[in-house]
Amino acid sequence: MAEPTEPDWSRVRLHIVTGKGGTGKSTVAAALALGLASHGQQVLLCEVEGRQGIARMFDVDPLPYAERRIATGLRHDGRAPGVVHALHIDAESALLEYLAMYYKLGRAGRALDRFGVIEFATTIAPGVRDVLLTGKVFEAVQRNSRNKSATRYDAVVLDAPPTGRITQFLNVNDELAGLAKVGPIKGQADTVMTLFRSPRTAVHLVTVLEEMPVQETADAIAELEAAGLPVGAVVVNQVRPRDLSSADLEAARSGRLDFVAIEADLVEAGIDPDDGLVDGLLQEASDHAVRRALEDQQRELVGGLGRPTYELPRLPSGIDLGALYELAGDLKAQGLA
Template sequence: MAEATSDFPSVQLHIVTGKGGTGKSTVAASLALALASRGKTVLLCEVEGRQGIAQMFDVPPLPYEERLLAKASEAGHGDVYALAIDAESALLEYLAMYYRLGRAGKALDRFGVIDFATTIAPGVRDVLLTGKVYEAAQRNSRNKGARTYDAIVLDAPPTGRITQFLNVNSELAGLAKVGPIKGQADTVTTLLRSKRTAVHLVTVLEEMPVQETADGVAELKAANLPVGGVIVNLVRPQDLDADARAQLLDGSVDEKGLAKAVGAVGLKAPATLVKQLVAEGRDHAERRRLEDSQRTIVESIGVPTYELPQLAGGADLPGLSELASALCEQGLA
């Protein structure tokens, strides 16, 4: 992968969000691989219970346990580990760590108390989910036997919920004004608002996702949460130059001349074929014009922007590696 200076050298926790359908999970996985290519040991986390990481890396569903996904190569690349975090398991771990309720905690789970607690108090649920990420970020040599990570990538909830999800302290204000849960919320919030964290937003060049991205950046800044970059995903190939696009849009294409050229190479019904080609070209040109207008809006948001191509073969491991290379070349990783 290309050697380039990272735009976020001091960031340990990379949080990736985006409107549904923009490919935020694909970008999160690609970012993890990009960071690993820098020689870092990376933890890739998900919190929505969709097992998207397992599907992309073609491995069995992830348990509540850190699993190796990509091993370091002889070239000195780092490792990527993965973890699927669920609130129920996080709460059981929390009870065992802070209250030593090992078996008793499991008994509570059997009686449905854990599920009740995390359902009736969604703020608590988010504290538990982000709390596990916090625990992974805070590890050091004193954590005997625990793996330490140079970088953590969180495949987070969508843009419409990201500020609420990360702003755990405010969400718990009416639920826990004192006590250990409140204390954990405060420590998690300190990390999330620090220079060690960056929230990256994924969009595509369409009106609704771009507007949601702009709104998301504004909300994050208002909540004092650190915004990283905007990743424009699924960018289509640029098949037409500016002159060709202009001719297609203003209807000045020389169809007769094209039909003559098509007929000269032996294709049948050249006039009909040319009309179809021109119609498809006009659709492409109109799409490009829309994308250019949305790209201008993205650039006006005022944060670093990056672009990733639409993958011809889908989001498999070779495709993720291709996107990871692009992220390194552009300086996100």
Template sequence: MSTPTIRDTTRDWPKVELHVVTGKGGTGKSTVAAALALSLASRGKEVLLCEVEGRQGIAQMFDVSPLPYEERRIAAGLPDEDGNRGNVHALHIDAESALLEYLAMYYKLGRAGKALDRFGVIDFATTIAPGVRDVLLTGKVFEAARDGRKKGTSSKGGQHYDAIVLDAPPTGRIAQFLNVNGELAGLAKAGPIKKQADTVMTLFRSPRTAIHLVTVLEEMPVQETADGIAELHAAQLPVGGVIVNLVRPRDLNADQLKAVREGTVDRQGLADDLTGVGLEVDDALIDGLLEEGRHHAERRQLEDRQRALIEEMGVPTLELPRLPSGVDMGGLYELAGTLREQGMA
């Protein structure tokens, strides 16, 4: 078997139209997807942010009502250098609604399709055939990405988007989710659903797509990221970048961290510095600060090891800080600005 050609998207992210964001649970995948959408909108682009996991995570992050199965404007980007700003629209995609739309478009089953839904046939079909479910979910993303949008669907009568951000399933399932042709191999060898899968794969494997993996500087997420990159490469799907999220401040240099770890910090010098800013200092305070510092230094050492492993993956890397006050709309805009500064948008 020949080795698939891997496309390096380092230089053409601004030209990418579909950004797929995945990551291990707990790494902030959905937050990064939302920040990326805002970052693109801050370049004056009209952006569609899609979710497929049924959690209404977009509505919660942007503090809006639960999203229906239709596109809805939820936020504006920050103004760019020329004062222009784009908008973020959102779409909550569920397989049942996508199948009803599919039946109406290709088989003209309007009311009949809704009757099937009432009898639970649609839920049954998408449950026993997860490959079909993924084709329906990804097919809706493809519909949003193509030119000449059809009227009469949830597509807002032909709304054009400059970029689409997909908050995708976790890293452990991303290659399977996107490689819909492989999933359908034993289910459908011909017919409309197979044709749709083939069409979707032309987008996913094209220069128009980049798949970004979100991780944190911990052993299991980093290993899962490495495994995910290998699986995407094997499926000939284009890897974009690794986004390291929740990065702690790096205020201490290597020598200072070493001194804290080894217990060679100048206690009297530390006490004098604290006294100089008006604090009352005793041994208990110094002991507590040094203990906290030791934990921080040890944590930084572990994180640096994981950072080195990420660098060995040979994939462009970006970093997002841990926000002290958590992620609200202000925090999303801050993260969006950080992504823009690093060339993501």
């Protein structure tokens, strides 16, 4: 049987990153943007959930509804790296821009905002809200020579809603079915879907090696495929170091580690092995081995999802800008960025 070919992500212009809450999808999206910028590219990192997560990760001021340069990419082959810009998209600002573009409501649109009409519209009709958010992402991807004053991006990375809502968020045509059958909003939804269902888009899913996130990832893949949306890679985040052999892990799980040898090693290291120390270490080893066995089971399930898979390590010191560059290097080395 022929070996599977490595996926070619170079044709993808829009990388959508989703995952169950707590899996680190925002971190992966930021690292992916930095990795893509290592090719000398102009990259836009977008967020749509209103949490200002990008600003916190990159240690910059809260982002307005405007594109801001926030970082440079990794260096690659001695070439100058590209640049990462960021955009915080909120539905109210997107609606004001939409009204100005399609209905020429400049000051009038801002007046509506003061009266709370925009908040009402985007709350009462969440399908419209998603069209506005995705429409702004579409505009950033589709820029061409006619957008003379705007930056043209080689890639756009979207930190998207979590897996439980991702298909609903992206499948804006279905969401609008009972709200708008004709008109500019429907036309914009149709146009956005041409991009979302094309080979220029990939929806990447972030998980950790735990039962619920892996199952939610599998469910999201099935829903995305049923909706005709292009599933990309699965990124397994926060992977623990694999620095113990299978034999040692099995011995730890079964209680067969050598008590005397461990005690002797502690003495040699200048540590007094008091009554409870070795027993505590043996229990820790057993717990770790059990955890590793559960992770290995989940890794097998991820491997059965039929998607390209990439792994990122758990970073004990937490996530700061240096950690993002480290993860970006991992994604680049593995071929996703």
